Amino acid sequence: MDLIDVQEIRVPSARSEIVIGSSEKILAGGTWLFSVPETGLTGLVDITRLGWAPVTRTASALVIAATCTVAELSRLTPPALRTDPVRAGSGYESHTDPYALFWHCANSFLASYKIWNIATVGGNIALALPAGPMISLAASLDAEAVIWMPSGGERRMPVADLVTGVMRTALEPREVLREIVIPFASLDSRTGFRRIALNDLGRTGTLVIARVAPTGETVFTVTGGTSHPVQLRFDGMPSAPELQERVLAIDCWYDDAHGSSDWRRAMSVRFAEQLRLELA
Numbered sequence: 632m633d634l635i636d637v638q639e640i641r642v643p644s645a646r647s648e649i650v651i652g653s654s655e656k657i658l659a660g661g662t663w664l665f666s667v668p669e670t671g672l673t674g675l676v677d678i679t680r681l682g683w684a685p686v687t688r689t690a691s692a693l694v695i696a697a698t699c700t701v702a703e704l705s706r707l708t709p710p711a712l713r714t715d716p717v718r719a720g721s722g723y724e725s726h727t728d729p730y731a732l733f734w735h736c737a738n739s740f741l742a743s744y745k746i747w748n749i750a751t752v753g754g755n756i757a758l759a760l761p762a763g764p765m766i767s768l769a770a771s772l773d774a775e776a777v778i779w780m781p782s783g784g785e786r787r788m789p790v791a792d793l794v795t796g797v798m799r800t801a802l803e804p805r806e807v808l809r810e811i812v813i814p815f816a817s818l819d820s821r822t823g824f825r826r827i828a829l830n831d832l833g834r835t836g837t838l839v840i841a842r843v844a845p846t847g848e849t850v851f852t853v854t855g856g857t858s859h860p861v862q863l864r865f866d867g868m869p870s871a872p873e874l875q876e877r878v879l880a881i882d883c884w885y886d887d888a889h890g891s892s893d894w895r896r897a898m899s900v901r902f903a904e905q906l907r908l909e910l911a
């Protein structure tokens with residue numbers, strides 16, 4: 632750990648105790664925070680002892696606490712739907728049950744045992760890496776982020792809009808992502824999943840999730856290959872040229888050591904068409 636200026640780690644047990652100074656950060660799983668040096672960071676506020684239940688249900692939604700770990704989230708997928716992790720370049724047909732997405736997305740980390748068991752859903756979203764699979768999951772299911780404001784109130788916005796760029800979000804300083812709310816209506820959809828990386832255990836190159844709602848509305852969510860989530864919405868299933876045109880019109884393809892932008896774009900076009908055929 633190269634956080635050489637940290638003087639204090641506070642562990643609040645109630646919301647009233649969450650006070651984040653201007654040179655302090657929220658600590659969740661710490662799998663990112665403790666992996667990079669950061670000078671000038673003087674304190675950490677550990678939100679993992681607030682006792683938030685990882686998963687709860689309301690009359691209309693599944694609610695995932697920000698502190699829910701990837702391992703806890705993965706258990707939302709019934710065992711029968713837990714197929715092998717998607718490997719790079721392998722032929723793959725996803726299960727159309729949306730509950731399979733929790734498993735697929737949990738397996739989309741360039742993950743170790745530590746990441747799987749300690750990294751949190753909220754930490755992944757707040758970090759806003761393009762390859763953030765919790766962003767892919769939440770955006771594709773039209774999840775809403777519940778954000779605690781330092782003033783004491785809360786505000787809400789779609790996770791798809793919360794992540795605005797590479798390590799950029801709409802979170803204001805000292806705001807806390809409390810939970811994400813997944814409407815049961817999204818979980819009544821049929822879904823499909825495709826992901827690729829440059830090697831078997833590699834970081835996501837692109838990840839495309841398609842979702843067909845009972846109303847017929849069809850949403851393709853592209854993440855991983857783009858610098859922020861992109862949702863393509865259609866009233867019904869689009870034609871192949873219509874879908875291809877919309878994917879090619881995306882203007883925020885990401886480019887780094889884990890994949891060039893033209894490869895990410897080409898694979899996203901291909902995956903979107905595969906999913907269109909799978910769900911048609």
Ligand SMILES: Cc1cc2nc3c(=O)[nH]c(=O)nc-3n(C[C@H](O)[C@H](O)[C@H](O)COP(=O)(O)OP(=O)(O)OC[C@H]3O[C@@H](n4cnc5c(N)ncnc54)[C@H](O)[C@@H]3O)c2cc1C
Binds near residue numbers: 662750752762763
């Ligand atoms: C080997 C390895 C592989 C990795 N692979 C991937 C990968 O494939 N994809 C990927 O996206 N990431 C990856 N990561 C990065 C990181 O581990 C994950 O993004 C992880 O999900 C971060 O969650 P965390 O709970 O550990 O966050 P932390 O490290 O605790 O925090 C991350 C950031 O989010 C902020 N934060 C945390 N929780 C909240 C909250 N509730 N509200 C507001 N801000 C908050 C923190 O202040 C910090 O800035 C990897 C890291 C390692 C070491």
